[in-house]
Amino acid sequence: MFKENFATAKAPAPARDLVGELEEASRFVRRHVIASIYHAGSGHPGGALSCADILACLYGAELNLWPSGVSDPDRDRFVLSKGHAAPALYAVAAHYGFCDRHAARNLRKLGSPFQGHPHVLELPWVETSTGSLGQGLSVALGMAMGLKLRGSTARVYALIGDGEMQEGEVWEAAMCAAHHRLDNLCVIVDYNKLQSDNTNDAIMHLEPLAAKWRAFDWAVAEIDGHRHAAILSALRSASVTQGRPALLIAHTVKGKGVPYMEDKPQWHGSVKLTREQSEDALRALKASPDQTRGTGRRHCRRHRHASFPFAPARPFFSIRHCRTEHDGGGGRHGGGGSSAGCHHLRGVLPARHRTGAAFHRL
Amino acid sequence: MFCLRAIEQARLSIAYSGRNAKIVASHPGLDVGPDGGSAQALEDLAAFRAIPGMTVISPADPTETVAATRAILEFKGPVYMRTGRSPARRVFEPGHVFEIGKGEIIRDGEDLTIIACGVEVARACDAADMLQQEGISARVVNMATIKPIDRDLIARCAHETGAIVTAEDHNIYGGLGGAVAEALAQTVPCPVEFVGVKDVFGASGEPEELADHFEISAPFIAEAAKRVLARKRQ
Structure with missing residues (x-):
């Protein structure tokens, strides 16, 4: 359901097994969110669960x-502006090997790097x-x-x-980003329609949201934030839109x-989960020992795109980030599993990270 | 907790414009707890105190918060009031009289005076109990109005007890401690020790746990009292 001013490049459907892996990652994130908030005794589960699929796709x-x-x-x-969703960020980071799985036990504890909201001085991968x-x-x-000024092709x-969009600063940034054609x-936007006290509509309505951002000269698309494809x-x-932020x-x-x-x-939140509530939640998330392992295998944008049957619309290949050999550019790196080029974590991280972090049983 | 975001508006549109507006901000200091340092405002008293004409108040408990709310509504001029987050221990009985700009001796003593505001008032009382067991008689003053500060009372306490400890859930710079030291410097200079967060940001943890970690709980107030007594005797 792309709107008219979005990029014209038609995106082919991603490989089915990639979607499957991401679904597994999302399940891991949700279980980790519940477990870590239970152990912490406080936290914000609602907004962490709503963005689990988005985070899984990004990471x-x-x-x-x-x-x-x-x-x-x-x-x-990557900037998690809605910092209260930190448990989901810590979970996805644990799944993909950026931190160890102890996040679940240490969230919000005195002296822990897993602060209630992400802290750049505590965790090297927090921006x-x-x-x-x-x-x-x-x-x-x-x-x-800054990246544009340096001529870097990296993305932000x-x-x-x-609810955050009720802050005026968001719109100042929106105007500035379009002006600079970033x-x-x-x-x-994790558009779950609810904020701390009530619905967005009851507090301060956001609609027509897409029209507002379009009027600010952004390329806008509306999607189902729980469908990985x-x-x-x-x-x-x-990533192929030119001249406008998306x-x-x-x-x-x-x-x-x-x-x-x-x-x-x-x-x-911030709420305390009782043991009973946590167990109910985990049951709903179908947490069982054999379902608690994710693959933890990552595919970067460039490789995923390389697997598409169509030529990429922008130069996509830069092997300096890749830790393993590429088979001449013709390999299917995004298909998930078959190519050695995709297993970026191999040889870089301890084995427990390669398989993703196992879920802590309550 | 995020009241500092509005500091420029408070300055220009309220204080500079002479508006009779009242700002009430909850979730201050380490009292916020596990949300962590990003949400723990430890600078608000200092920031708002620096705005010309701004009255700054930090009540000690629910009773005083009710009384202070009534008082600021009747008061003409801009006011910043900092309330609490976690359940506060009651210090005052219902019927407590609150007057803007007046400190109150809530427990008398002779050897030194502990001047506190907000959640630290209850901790100061605990510290006075601890000190009493060691034979030290500590006076406790609830200084709910940080600006304009009650200079007369501060000077009297300095004169009568000869040593002061300040206690606040705030940075040691610019808040209650700063205001008390400024008043003492111009009235009755005496040894002062500051209990507060030592120019660092907060962190995640339970409020009581954080009070111990950042050294603003009762035992640390008692320790500061002993330090100030030693300086007084020199």
């Missing part, structure tokens, strides 16, 4: 960012500290401008909340995956 198949290259000046940047809403997009904007991604910037296609289109309005359900939390603002 699993879009970002050109590797655990061994978090200081690479040409890495892709900027967030938690005071409205600021992340401005920081991402600065990163995108920011995930913002819907087509290396992609913003995803749709998210991947939209990210692909965003906004993906991802329609999501707050508390997605846990029936008693879905669409209920009281699970925004």
Whole structure:
């Protein structure tokens, strides 16, 4: 459901097994979110669950960012502007080998690097500290401008909340990004329609949201934020859009995956999960020992695109980020599994990271 | 907790414009707890105190918060009031009288005075109990109005007890401690020790845990009292 001013490149459907892997990653993220908030005794489950699929797609198949290259000046940047979704960020990072799985036990604890909101000085793969809403997009904007000035082809991604758009700073950044034609910037809105106290509509309505961003001269697409294939296609289109920053309005359900939390603002947080509530949630997420392992295999945007049957619309190949040999460019790196070129983590990380972080049983 | 975002608006559109507006900000300091440093405003008293004409208030408990709310509504002029987040221990009985600009001796003593505001008032009382067991008599002052500060009371306490400890859930710079030291420098100079967050940002943890970690809990107030007594005797 791309709108008229979005990139014209038609995105082919991603490989089925890639989607399967991302679905598994999302399940892992959701289980990790519940477990870590249970152990912490407080946290924001609703907004963390609603963006789990988006984060899985970004980290699993879009970002050109590797655990061994978090200081690479040409890495892709990701900014979690809605910092209260930190448990989901920590979970996806654990799944893909950026941190170990102890995040689940240490969230929000005194002395832990897994602060209640992401802190750039605590974790090397966090790009900027967030938690005071409205600021992340401005920081991402600065990163995108800096990369352009340096002539880097790296991209910047920011995930913002819907309630967050009530902050004026978001719109100042929106105007600035369009003015500077930052087509290396992609913003995803986790549009779950709820905020801390009530619905967006009751607090301060956002609609017509797509029209507002279009009026700010952004390329805008609306997608189902829980369908991995749709998210991947939209990210692909965003990456080939030229002359404009891209906004993906991802329609999501707050508390997605846990029936008693879905669409209920009281699970925004900060809430304490009882053992019973946590177990109910985990049952709903079908947590069982044999389902708690993800593959943890990552595919960067460039390789995923290389697997598409159509020629990429922008130069996609830069092997300096890749840790393994490519078979002459003709290999199918995004297909998932068959090519050695995709196993970027092999030989870089300890084995437990390669298979993703196993879920901590309660 | 994010009230500092509006500091420029508070300055120009409220104080500079002479508006009779009241700002009430909750979730201050380490009291915020596990949300972490990004949400813990430890600079607000200092920032708002620096705005000309701004009255700054930090009540100690629910009773005083109710009384202070009534008082600021009747008061003409811009006010910044910092309330709490986690359940606060009651210090005052219902019927407590609150007057803007007046500190109050809530426990008398002779050897030194602990001047506190906000959640630190209850901790200061605990510290006074600890000190009493060691034979030290500590006076406790609830200084709910940080600006304009009650200079007369501060000077009187300095004169009568000869040593001061300040305690606040705030950076040691620019808040209650700064205001008390400024008043003492111009009235009755005496040894002062500051209990507060030592010019660092907060972190995730439970409020009581954080109070111990950042050394603003009762035992640290008692320790500061002993330090200031030693300086007084020199």
